[in-house]
Amino acid sequence: MTHLAVPAPVKTSAKQRSGLRVGQRAFVFGAMTPLMAYMLFFSLLPMIWAVTLGFFDYSPTRAGSGFLGLGGANPFVGLDNYRAMFAETQPARVFRLAVVNTFTFALIVLPLNLAITLPLAVLIESVHDRLKGLFRAIYFLPTISSAVAVAVMWGYLYHPQQGLLNTLIKLVGLTPPKAWLTDPRAVYFGVPLAMIAVIIAYVWQDFGYNLVIFIAALQGIPHEIRDAARVDGANPWQEFWNITLPLLKPTLLFVCVLTMLSSLQVFVIFQVMTNGGPRDQTTPLVMSIYENAFRYQNMGWAAAIAMILLLIILTFTLIQFRLLRTDWEY
C-alpha cells in the first residue's frame, strides 16, 4: 500500500497553505490558463449556445445579424419551438414519435440486457479461472467493435433472402418475417418489428460491457459469505437470490442507470440499419436532432429537441447520484 507513507502529502499541504513558490505558481498558471481557456471555448460556449439556440428560429442558411448570427433573419421566438412540439404538424408528430421510440428502445434494452448479463455473469463466475478469462474475452468482443460495422453486419444477417437469420429460421421449419427492417405493418405487442430487430443487434453489441462489470462485482463479494450460506445448506438458487443479488444491489443500480443513459442517446445503429424507417418507426431522438439540424438546416428546432433530451438525461443522472450516495459497504 503505497499511500501508507503519509508524511509526504502532509508536508506538501503545509507548504501549499503557505502559498506556492514562484516556480510552482508559474507552472500551474502556465498550464492551467490555456487548458481552462480551451475548455471555456470548446465546452462552456457550446453549452450556453445550445440552450440559447432553442429560443431562436435559427438556420445557418440565413445570415442573421448580431452576436453569433442570432437576430435579424434568425429571430428570437421565445418558447415557440417548445410550444410547437405539441402542435399537430408533421415535424411535431415525428418528434413525439421519436420520444416514444427512444423510451421504447431504452425500456426494452434495459431488462433484456440485465436478463442476459446477470445470469451469464454468475455462470462465468462459477467456472474454472482460466476458462473464465476466455469466456469474458469472447463475450466482450462485440463491445469493442465499431457500431457502424455491427450495424452493417446485422443489416446483412437480417436480409430477407440471403440473410443467415431467415435461413436458420427456415431450416428449423418456421416461417420467417418477410422483411425485418422495412415492413411498417409488422408490429408485435405494439413494438414495430424493425425496432425489435435493432434492439436485438444493439443488445448483442452492448451486453459484454455490463457483463464485465457484473463479473468484477461478483469477484468483490467475499467468499466467506457464500461459503457460510452453503454450510447452512442453501442451494445455488437460494444462494443467488438471498446472498448474491442483495450484495449486487449497488452495482445493479449503477449498471441500470448507465445502460439507460447510453440507450437514450442511441444513434449510429439506427442510422445505418434503418435510417429511421419504416415510416419513422425507428427514429430515436438523436436522429431527430441530427436530421433537423444538418439535413433540414433547422437548427433552432433541433436545439430545442436537444434540450428535451438533455432534460431526460439529467433526470436519470440525478437519479444516479441519489442512488450512488446510498451505502456501498458490505
Place this chain on the structure above:
Amino acid sequence: MTTLLPSATSPLRPRPLSPRRVFTRSAAYTVLLLGVAVTLVPFIWVLLTSLKPASEIVKVPPTFFPQEWTLQSYQTIFKDPKVPLARFYFNSLFVAGSRVAITLFTSSLAGYIFAKYKFWGKNAAFAFILVQLMIHFQIVMIPAYLILVKLGLIDSLWGLIIPSMVDAFGIFLMRQFIESIPGELMDAARIDGASEFGIYWRIVLPQLGPALATLGIFTFMGTWNDYLWPLIVITTHERRTLPLLLTWYNSQHGTRYDLTMAASILVLLPVLVAYVLFQRWIVRGVALTGFK
C-alpha cells in the same frame, strides 16, 4: 472433461460430484458455449462472406462456407481507382493517433495539477470538469459544428481533433490515479532543483503507465469507432474515416455484400488486433472505471 476441474475460487469447492451436480455443471457449460456461438457466428459469417466471389453472394439459400474461396472483394477495395484504401487508414490512424497523444498529455498534466497543487479557483475549475461529464456530445453537437464553421475547420481532419483535445473524463481519471502517488519523490526532485514541468515529465509521467494505457486504449477505440461527429464534419470522399467509408460502401454497393463485408472486416481488424494485445487493460479498465 472441463466440468470436472475444481474451481479455484472457494476453499469449499469442489463439492462432491453427485449426478445432479454433474448435470448442472454441464448445463452451465452448454449455456456458456451457446453464448459463445451467438457472439462469434455473426463475425465468422461476415468473414466467410467476404471470402466468397460475387456470384455466390446472391444464391438463395446462402452458403455458409464459401464454395470457392477468393480474395476478390479485398482486391477490389484495395485497388479502388479513385482513392486507395491506404488513404482512409491514414485518415483514421492520423485522427486516432493525434487524439490519443494529445489527450494523454493534457489529461495527465491537468490531473497532476489538480491532484498535487493548490491554487486559486481550483474547486470551481474541477466542478466545471465534473459538469462536463454530464453534458453529452449529442446535446452540444449543433453549436460545436457552428464553432467549427467559424474556425474554418469543416471538412478537415483537424476538425475531428481540435475540438476534443481536452477530455474531462481523462482529467478526472488521472487525478484519481495521481492522488495515490506519494509526494516524496516529487519533493525530493524539487530539492534536487528539478523544474516543475521536469517533475511532471520525468517523475510523475513514468509512474502513470496503467492509467495512461487504459485511457489511451479507450481514446483510440472511441475515436476509431466514432461516427456521428465525422459524419457531420467530413464531406469530401478522400477525407472520410473508415466508419464513414464503410457506410459509403454500404450505400454505394448495397447488394454487393462481398464488398461491404470485406470493408467491415477491414474496419474491425485494427481494433480486434488492439483488443487481443491489450485485452487485459481493456477489460480491467471497464471494470475499474465504469468507462463507456
